[in-house]
Amino acid sequence: MTKLLTVRIPATSANLGPGFDCMGLALDLWNTFELHRGNGAGITVESHGEGEDVLPRDKSHLVVRTMIEELTTFIPFNPDRQAYHIVCRNAVPCGSGLGSSSTAVLAGLIFAHAVLDPQGFHGPAGSARILNRAFEIEGHGDNVAPALLGGLVIVVGRDGEVITHRITLPPTRVVVCVPRFHFMTSHARSVLPLHYSRSDAVFNVGRAMLVVEALRNGDASLLSRAMDDRIHEPYRLPAIPGAIEAKRAALARGALAVTLSGAGPGILAFAREDHDAIGQAMQSAFATAGGLPARYWVLDVASSGAQVFV
Template identity: 30%
Template sequence: MIKIYAPASIGNVGVGFDILGAAITPIDGTLLGDCISIQSSDTFQLKCHGSFSDNLPTDIKKNITWKAWRWFNNYTNKKIPISIKLEKNMPIGSGLGSSASSIVASVLAFNQFYKTQLTKTELIKLMGSLEGDISGGIHYDNVAPCYLGGLQLITGDKNYVTQKLPIFKNWLWIIAWPGITLSTSVARNILPLHYKKDICIQNSRNLSTFIHALHTKQSELAIRFMKDTLAEPYRIPLIPKFLHIKRSIMKLGALTCNISGSGPTLFSICLNISIANKVKKWLEKNFLTNNKGFVYICKIDQLGARKMRLQQ
């Protein structure tokens, strides 16, 4: 049996709309990400388990894992019966790279099972293509960090699709999902088709300064320029009381408050565990809308997707 885990991710990371993404892992050891287990079988099977499996499509042919399996089955032309188990531990439509997590875990598991030996570039391009099949356009800001770990810059280069960026190890990332979903297509369609020149210039300034600050180890400078001028201003109405939440947790000592991906998950950065715990408790009390929602204190997951040890 092969079992692969693929972590949650924060798309955009505030300042990098569609070109920055970071893999995250809760510091309490929670596996916030999907797992795929596969083994040979007499008949084809795809079984879905996990806290959020009830939200998956009932039509198996609409399941991301089935689409990934079909691709490998066609690629290898091997009609091998297979048993697949998807542990859906990620809420769909949360802004935490739920689809990317399933895609990455599936692709890596099938690549091992079928012994296709695809290169990293081939794998990530396949992941992006499968992601695009869902969202309507190929993008890598979730699949790249989910697969490779760390903070990734999506270059779009044909040979080097993504590049890993340095990050501050003392940053604690608080992520809060309120318990409701937000359609990625809705969040993208609300954005303007055209932007004014000064907004584009400001976005370029913010992004370039942020990346420069990472490489030169200027934490405060990086925080000051972690501002989204392209998406967040237009998505604020989609997240109730967003500005009130932002003001409130920054009064507690949080350095940032941004939308993770297309939302509704929010993320914040703190410098010490005391402040992080205060922010976590405030968000649990004031942001969660039901008992499905959660708040985690996280760090950057530098490992990305990985093979899990099988229980005996």
């Protein structure tokens, strides 16, 4: 086999409390994907690390599905007559609220555009096309945009256009604790109300702006006062056993602010110090209150997004 391309894509934490569906943060935990010219016919996959025992090894894998769907919108493409092999080296846990599926979608899109345009796919125009398509596939960009661009990203859709604004942060370290709990994104969406009051909308808009300013300026006091939400956390936290207690435990142990990571079930804590102690406190709370084993990671914010090596 001949390696054609390697892509590294970071984990992400979306929403960040009040920034529902429009704000996300890239984290220094990476999935790596390799595209090889295979032998014979058909597209095959091998996975190592997180999810290696459960992820599919054929064209039903999300990377391959995305790659095929993207290619077939531009060219006649029969995957059964192709010869590609994809290697996934996963450090981002699946179903954790850390954007694992977004890394797969982005990898599939990057591979497809590398096949379509080997010279220009990873330039500015190629990146813009990939971001637009990822936004369409995901329905919102709060995971895919920071995974592609790095750092803190605000992202919204407008009349078919994706508007992004990337914000450079001072060195920022977080703790993410993920319980062993299957919390499907579809279920996480289904528990949300269809309508919100004006006061709840105003509450979130104001706090989202304050969270951005607090992170941009490293303002711990402002972050601890602003990180609150009325759009999704009041409905999702109770659906995850032990999550409410884990959030309380992190704050009691010294975290500045604590929120769901994406839709959950992972919990994200911002802190200046005692990161391991905060992670252990969340682990203990999940075990005691929710009966769930949990793992935690201490992670820096990733200043760069997806990296392509040809």
